[in-house]
Amino acid sequence: MxxxxxxxxxxxxxxxxxxxxxxxxxxxxxxxxxxxxxxxxxxxxxxxxxxxPIPVVSTIFSDLDADYAPFEPITGPPTGPPKRIGETNEFTFFSFATGEIVANTDSATSNWDIGFRRSEIIFNSGANGPGNTTALMLEDIFDEVLEAPADGYASDTDNENVISSSPQNTGAPANYWWFNSGSGSSTVVAPIAGRVIVVKTSQNRYAKMEILSYYKGAPAAPDNMADEDRHYTFRYVYQPNDTRKFE
Amino acid sequence: MPIFAAMFSRFSAFSIVFLVLSTLGQVLAQAEFAEDSLRTRELDEVIITATRNERTMGALPMPVSLISNVKIKTMGSLRLNDVLTEQTGLVVVPQVNGQGNGIQLQGLNPEYTLILIDGEPVVGRNTGTLELSRLAVGNIKQIEIVKGPSSSLYGSEALAGVINIITERPSGSKYNFKSRYGSNNTLDLGGDVSYTHKNLGVYVFGNRYSTDGYDLSPENPGNTVSPFDNYTFSSKVTYKLGERTDLSIAGRFFHEDQRFNFEVLQGSSRIQTSGTGNTQDWNVNPVLTHRFNSRLKVIGRFYTTKYKNNTDLNFEDKSAYYNDELSQSFLRPEVNGEYYINDKNILTVGGGYISESVQTTRYDDGAERFQYTSYGFFQHEWMPFDKWSVILGGRYDRSNIYGSQFSPKLSSHFDLNDKIVLKASVGKGFKAPDFRQVYLNFTNPAAGGYSVLGSAVAGARLKELQANGELITSLDPSQIGDLEAEESFAINVGANVEIFPGLKGDINVFHNQIDNLIETQIVATTIFNQNIYSYRNILRAYTQGLETNLNYPILKDVNLSVGYQLLFAKDRDVKQAVENGEVFYRDPNSLVTRRLSSGEYFGLYNRSRHSGNIKLFYSNRQKGWEASARVIYRGKFGIGDISGNIQGETIPPSDRNSNGILDNYDDFVAGYALLNLSVAKSITSGFRFQLGIDNVFDYTEPVFIPNLPGRIMYAGVSYSFSKKGNQ
The missing domain is CATH 1.10.287 (Helix Hairpins)
Structure with a gap:
């Protein structure tokens, strides 16, 4: 205590x-x-x-829609980057305790833990929420993370999110969750293998998660033209009991 | 020409195959075993590149190989890439944008092999790769290849090795006219004239090459290779100024026009784009050689070359898609001397100065940028015994861009007995940061506004952007310092062995340790979420493996050779991370993540672990027949993030399991073998007729190997005349 x-x-x-x-x-x-x-x-x-003790289960949440909208077709020479007119610019919130999406109207509450919008991931604390959810990222195998670290959790700040939304690049700090596996200017968002996000919720409970795919249906070889992006599939374990252990 | 084209049906392909096989069959029927004359002929081969002096191949302590013009003719090759792609340990690979032809030597990228014509560097490396198809082979006397770093004699770029094209010299009075027509409406016309009179010698070569290119994916608009034509002229004039003084002036002019017509992918739509590309280069190289006495020879030369490339591509509404201009000039006076101290010691000393400049629309203000290098080198050949020789050499380069660089090399050869020769060499190689890496200031408006800044430009530009509040994140601008030269340290150990009379083999084991590799890196992000890249010395790698060749005259006129290269090329930092258990992979189907073990890391992209060739050459001078059958194999390899597309299709990288490195579970481009056949008949009147098929089984891989056209069938006629007795 x-x-x-x-x-x-x-x-x-x-x-x-x-x-x-x-x-x-x-x-x-x-x-x-x-x-x-x-x-x-x-x-x-x-x-x-x-x-x-409430049993601990590993769950896969599929295709969380993080503001997907199709590209506007371009006719004639391009005048700038392709646009997506249907996008709302809103986050999709998720609660580990309920295992469900939290309505966007609840953004000012501590009902949600984590929010997704495009490649951006936020937590409900600090600069991004009224709650007290903090997080950290480990380089490890999901199943081998048997206990949440005692400390090291942080909130998003005005300057930097706990998890960076940019693609990983050589020499970058280790808080990146994806890299561009597409070739040249075609971006394919590939969640880096072996990155485990550990979350300490506002209710002082722990969850671990691994992002598995950024494309609808988690295709084995995503194609950024054919597949719908901004769809998160992730595996998570929520520990409803007051312990750091994930067993 | 259309008549010719019609001839080239599938049927004629089989008839050529039949012809080659029956020629070889005939030869086998009249089996007669080779005599020793073949062995002595090969010992005579002289190589200049390895020591800058004429030395017999057998006496050289480093891995060298030689391709004679006779072989090139029998193979029916037209451009340098045709020849090099069939050599053991050399792999012709596309440039970074996925197009063109560069050379990979001992697993090192094309920018690390120096390409010389008569000892002088060929310039004009777009994106670091020298386009090999710029070089016609009609005027080549021989191609010399030295593997292992040779910066001790040649300075920058000779990090993996050197390929030196030795062109013909005036010899006697003769002329030769050549024509070849084949698939893709490819027409090659050329000829050369040699004239000698008293002290004067003149050699002139001209070539015109035109092709419709080819289209490997007809379902996509445009061509894989767009139609182009080019002209090459070269000449060499020699004049004996005196008993001991020779003057030679060599020159070259090349011009190529290419016509593009394709569609560009923008978001989800394709936009019609067309335009032209022009490439031009020329060089002049006067060389003065003076023998002061029987011991001292001094050579002075003044090489000037210029390269120009112009790409002008526009959308159908005439708005610009891509316009790029680059001109590069290179000027180099050099003096070197060769001094025979005595029978056991030869000393070579030299020095020179290089002034190099580049001007392009991609640099800051379009201003011309200069690089100056002064250098000196020495080489001591010491032969303490008949059986043992040692060569020690070194070169010091000083440049206004990368500071100074010392590149030593030590090599030795030892005749164990008359059947086995042992060779070993250790040396350092380097490559200076190129102009692009130093001066580039490029923002791509089409691809969303990312920028690439050269090392000399980045610091100031970042400070400026930072002061304006245009950056979200940035490295400390003072951290982006000057680039250092990329360096290698290499060991080559090998042997030449005569296994039994006639059967000769060589083996070379190599290890290249490469440091300070320059790579692009994100240095800042703008408030518009665009990345700013710059170049930094951040990568470390190694390549190692072995190369072996076997050669056996199975019959009097038939030679069989087998070549093989085993290659391991790895990023040393990735290898370390894998060993530390810090690298993972996630199975894309089960979505289960595992830790990668050391044996599962395959290595660098675009390297085949296995490659090789099997070649059968037949030549009977009396009867005037030549034929060849060659099988070229390249093993599976991976594809990295290539910034380019082929006919509007992006080139998908191999990574399938989200770790960004090439491991055994990724998608590889499958290995492949090509069969090339040729047959030629010379008749006494001076005519020579040739038929051939390259890539008999029509293997293509449109996206991953766009530089490999499908089956090529050709027919050629040449006529040569030489005036005997005047040589």
């Missing part, structure tokens, strides 16, 4: 380093919420002496 509190404070301070605009008032607000929240959580879990 104490460890958690210290960790939470550290997070808040870390965050202020990234964002000088945070006022002390805002910081305090966060601290108070954190303290109150963690106490209730602590009371809740301490009061139940003999909890019947």
């Amino acid at each position: 104490q460890g958690f509190l210290i960790h939470f404070q550290k997070k808040a301070i870390n965050k202020s380093i990234y964002n000088y605009n945070l006022t002390m008032k805002f910081l305090n607000y966060f601290l108070i919420i954190g303290v109150v929240f963690s106490f209730t959580l602590g009371l809740f879990s301490c009061s139940d002496d003999d909890p019947a």
